[in-house]
Amino acid sequence: MANTRTGPEAFSLEGRLAVVTGASRGVGQATAVAFCRAGARVALLDVLDMDETVEQIKSLGGEADAYRVDVSDRSAVQDAVRGAAGGAGRIDVLVTAAAIYGDTTGIDDLDEAELERVLGVNLKGTLWCVQAVLPRMREHGGNIVCIGSLAGKIGGVLAGPAYVASKGGIHAIVKWVAKAEAANKIYANAIAPGAIDTQMIAGKGYQSNNLPLKRFAQPEEIASAALFLASPASSYVTGTVMDVNGGFFMG
């Protein structure tokens, strides 16, 4: 539905249920906390424990349920989403932040197991989550935000080909979903962040001094973009890949 509000209430997620993957730490954690502050009830998915995220949300007076799942496992994702929705209930928002960087940064040493591992979590994992939530959004609409990467747009800075391919694939998935589901008022967008100060890139040789802002993004700065794309404020935005890279790449 068209949003005609322009104040802070346009960014409210009051009364909404949001599923956030990769919620143990980093961008997923910051997004879950930001959504809680915006009024959402959140369901957290990760392979790691999410105690810290749950604690942060509870200390804000919010509600969070944690589901320990590997997003590349289709039936585990379906079970978690069913649990989050309380059976056949609705889901309003999905943010997919779960991903791995992979151990291979060149192509010569890329083997099948590594390719399948990276595509399995990043690409298949995103698709399984999208597939699981769509039937729970179709009656009333919803917002899907997939975390892609600048690497998927420019071929990577230091990341390897499997990671880059997975992120380019995520950008394509949101465009497909945006077209296929627009009639159901389901919005699908991606965010393509540049380097973010999280464990994913720690010790991997990324430098901030060549960036226009001379610093990496903080996870909360990606969470803010996710909040815009998850909220009524973005009611005419779908099928986009939003650059959040501090001016490093202007596509």
Ligand SMILES: NC(=O)c1ccc[n+]([C@@H]2O[C@H](COP(=O)([O-])OP(=O)(O)OC[C@H]3O[C@@H](n4cnc5c(N)ncnc54)[C@H](O)[C@@H]3O)[C@@H](O)[C@H]2O)c1
């Ligand atoms: N850090 C960066 O510089 C950067 C840049 C661009 C895009 N991104 C993207 O941002 C998103 C968040 O990454 P981050 O920087 O917060 O990294 P992170 O490593 O801190 O967080 C990733 C989270 O995903 C979880 N995860 C990994 N495999 C999983 C699986 N199979 N099932 C469920 N959960 C799994 C991890 O446990 C972790 O909590 C990712 O999609 C990443 O590709 C990161």
